[in-house]
């Protein structure tokens with residue numbers, strides 16, 4: 001809020017006049033940097049610093065502090081400027097109705113956050129409804145504690161060093177969208193832009209992000225790569241993945257802000273490891289050099305993007321609210337069920353596509369479909385789950401476990 005007790009007498013009628021004036025104006029937050037807010041703030045500065053004859057006086061600001069605080073509070077309530085923490089029932093209602101909003105998750109639990117994102121996506125009114133087609137854009141933010149997230153169509157053992165993840169306390173998750181494997185920590189913020197299928201365009205939201213962040217650092221060489229990643233110079237700062245279903249779409253991505261990049265080492269496997277060959281229908285990650293972007297905090301990123309989103313999609317008569325969700329929301333059955341699914345071995349390990357691995361030195365091959373070994377040069381393991389086989393690798397001393405785990 002820019003309004004502050006400054007100088008000069010403030011009369012009650014001026015407060016009332018001010019509120020009436022605000023009510024008649026666009027519902028944006030005072031203190032934002034668009035010309036509309038500048039105008040409004042200038043009006044207040046004038047109002048608060050002039051006496052009735054129009055001459056500036058410099059006295060008694062303390063006397064008006066309460067009145068100004070009240071004015072600010074009323075203005076906030078009037079336009080829903082302040083973020084609002086949602087109860088489960090409120091979330092259930094708001095997601096199903098048409099309309100735009102922003103959600104910031106207060107939880108750092110990756111299972112909860114992915115389930116929340118999926119819940120909002122699933123319950124957003126379908127883009128097939130012609131009245132709702134272009135009015136249901138939603139923006140979600142969440143930050144996850146240490147975890148590695150693989151794409152829906154990937155093979156876990158090909159992508160990550162499971163032993164390192166376990167030793168270093170990183171959770172493994174399989175997300176519901178495509179794309180490659182990424183590392184999340186508290187310095188990485190995830191954004192998710194939901195809109196109709198018709199409005200979906202791969203680079204649309206990342207172009208907006210580049211525009212918004214470039215305002216913060218115009219000289220920063222932030223750009224979109226050919227693959228649609230956001231890059232700073234020749235290093236990637238953000239990766240994206242997409243989901244399109246039932247007339248809707250989401251584009252979600254990571255943004256590295258103050259991630260502990262040294263800790264990323266040794267979690268993700270390189271594309272080739274001598275001694276093991278994979279034949280898969282799965283999606284391969286595209287390994288890139290990564291760096292942090294030039295912001296101070298994940299909250300700063302959320303604030304910049306929220307403000308950009310509001311300006312892009314807000315209208316004079318409709319403010320876009322920022323809603324906060326904590327884990328109380330997981331009381332909603334659909335969210336609870338999704339969390340259970342994301343945590344299950346069935347989803348994490350067995351849901352990937354068919355794959356076949358060969359270990360050259362051991363002259364051994366294994367084919368796996370839906371998590372079950374269907375063919376192998378080791379007859380005794382055919383029919384068992386590949387996950388169980390990996391848990392029992394020590395019984396197969398001729399196999400180098402480091403090649404698989």
Ligand SMILES: Nc1ncnc2c1ncn2[C@@H]1O[C@H](COP(=O)(O)OP(=O)(O)OP(=O)(O)O)[C@@H](O)[C@H]1O
Pocket residue numbers: 178179180181182183184188227229236237238239240241242254255256268284285286287288289290
């Ligand atoms: N948090 C992160 N943000 C951005 N890139 C990351 C992050 N963690 C790891 N990476 C790098 O990104 C690579 C995976 O990128 P990849 O492009 O395959 O997947 P993606 O970014 O999820 O989506 P997509 O495949 O759709 O571009 C990793 O191998 C690693 O080099």
